Amino acid sequence: MEKIKDLIEKKVFKTSFIDTHEHLIDESERLDCIEPIIPCDDWALLLNHYFSFDLISAGISKKQLDCLFSKQVDPINKWGILKEYWPYLKNTTSGIVFRNTIKILYGIDEVFEDNIIELQYRYEQTRKKGFYKYVIQDIANIKHCHVHSPISACKKSELPDLLLQDIALNGLIQVAVKPYSVPENVKINSLSDWHSLIDWWFSEFNPIAKGVKIGNAYFRRLDFERVEANEVEKIFTRKNSLQIISPEEEKKLQDHLFWYCVDKATEYGLPVKMHTGQWAMNNVMNMHWVKDNPSDCASLCKQAPNTKFVFFHLCYPHYEEMLSLAKSYSNAYIDMCWSWSINPLTAKDFLKKFILTVPNNKIFTFGGDDKIVENVIGHAFVARKGIAQALTELVTENWITITDALDLVENLMYKNAEKIFEK
Structure with a gap:
């Protein structure tokens, strides 16, 4: 038992991660203590x-x-x-x-x-110049991070080989201009203009983007239905002119824009990353919406079979359903980002069950989902401990061999991510 544990731990702690989800600002912005992201130093x-x-x-x-x-x-x-x-x-x-x-x-x-x-x-x-690389690569043993910027929908990082970027689509789906710079040649007067803005963001940032991120699960169910443009043109015009629209109209407009964005991401070969499950806020989480996430995600996979959907956070606490989803749909992938910090015992058990239930090329095992770079170290340590425990238990419980476990490590920690996020 101890020999098995030691062999697996040694391999896991020696192997680099690809970190598939963080909210890190650039190093210079951190050193400048930009508010409100960095409230104190x-x-x-x-x-x-x-x-x-x-x-x-x-x-x-x-x-x-x-x-x-x-x-x-x-x-x-x-x-x-x-x-x-x-x-x-x-x-x-x-x-x-x-x-x-x-x-x-x-x-x-x-x-x-x-x-x-x-x-x-x-x-x-x-905390001084050069500490991002020191923390991420030298200490945490992470090749690079995928970043959902907390400042902009997407940006060209000053450390492009370390902080790879995703395009955040929340505002484009909700018609919120604030996170999005609007080029001078794009005037927003109609739904067609908004489509042009979406097109510009994809054209501008596709060369550096690893995927797109959709976090609208914080604001609604994920029951996005396909709605034609002509059904929501007038709704968009009223919303854009700051008129009140009904909840039903808001849903129709968001549904249309969600699929416009997802289809555009698919056209560019970008995986669609989606928040599911637990909310990172206090006293507001809608548990009914969260419970519906797995079935809603299955509907998305069915409606867009050519889109690669990457579902975040195990949909905690409804993770058993996500095993079924990933097993059933060829375009459903699971990202364990943040899950080790929500409940590491659940994350460990999920990984064990995933390996025995779902093709193991469909999982990414680490993302700290943090805005403070130093914390990536602690997150990565917890994840490595959990991965090692999961593999050790599978061996000692006679589900897989020690050779199987060691062979899985690199795929789980970085090779799976390399393959799916290559365009």
């Missing part, structure tokens, strides 16, 4: 994503949370804000990610009042 910033959602869930007040991530509060005093909640969160995966990050990156085994000064010093010493 100290050790507490490492807690400013999924850990902060868990803090809210645990009952922290808005005033306390604002102080924890404020530039005006002395970093050394921030432990006083956190210490009440740390015992409640340190063993959640968001806490474990933070603990592994500071251990691997800074050599600090645990955070407590007496070492906050050292933690802040090491944070400052690491």
Whole structure:
């Protein structure tokens, strides 16, 4: 047992990941502390994503949370804000990610009042020009990341070989101009003009894009139906002129634009990445919509058999249905991004079941889904631990051989992603 575990762990921890989903800004933007993405520039910033959602869930007040991530509060005093909640969160995966990050990156085994000064010093010493490559490739052992920019629908990164880009389509589907620069020759007066804007974004960014990202599951069900342009032209005109449209009209318009975008992505050979399952926000998640995600995703696969759909996050907590989906539909792929940080035991069990249920070329096993680059280290550690455990258990339970397990590692960690995201 120990020999099997050691062999598999050694292979998994030595093998590089392709990270298929992050929300990282460019290094220069991070060093410039652009707001609101980077609200503070100290050790507490490492807690400013999924850990902060868990803090809210645990009952922290808005005033306390604002102080924890404020530039005006002395970093050394921030432990006083956190210490009440740390015992409640340190063993959640968001806490474990933070603990592994500071251990691997800074050599600090645990955070407590007496070492906050050292933690802040090491944070400052690491955060300097060149640290993105150091963190991602040298420490986390990641070849490159696919990025859904939190600033723009897509952008040309200053580190194009490290931060590969996806085109975010939410706003193009919802008719939200703000995240999208509009070329001078495109005037938005009609649905046809909006189509032209979509066409421009694909033409402009297709050369650098690895895929497109659709996160509309936060705002509606994924029951997108094909609607012809002539059915929604007047609806678009009214919405574009800021007139009120009904929920039924909004759905029809979004349905039409969703399929216009998906068909365009398919034309360019870009996989369509979609959020499913758990929401990364507090006190708003519509569990009815989430429960319907798997059946809605099956309908999408059926309606567009030539489109490669990549479904994120295991549709947690409805992951058994996603196994059935990926097994049944040849154009359905599963991306485990964020899942290791939602529930690593579920993610480990999912991977075991996937290997025994679905062709194993249809899964991508890692994406931190984070906006703070240092946290990629902790996320990757948790994922590697889970992958190694999944493979070890499959061997010790006599489902596969040790040779089978070792042969799977490279495909699961980077080769599958290389193949599907090549255009």
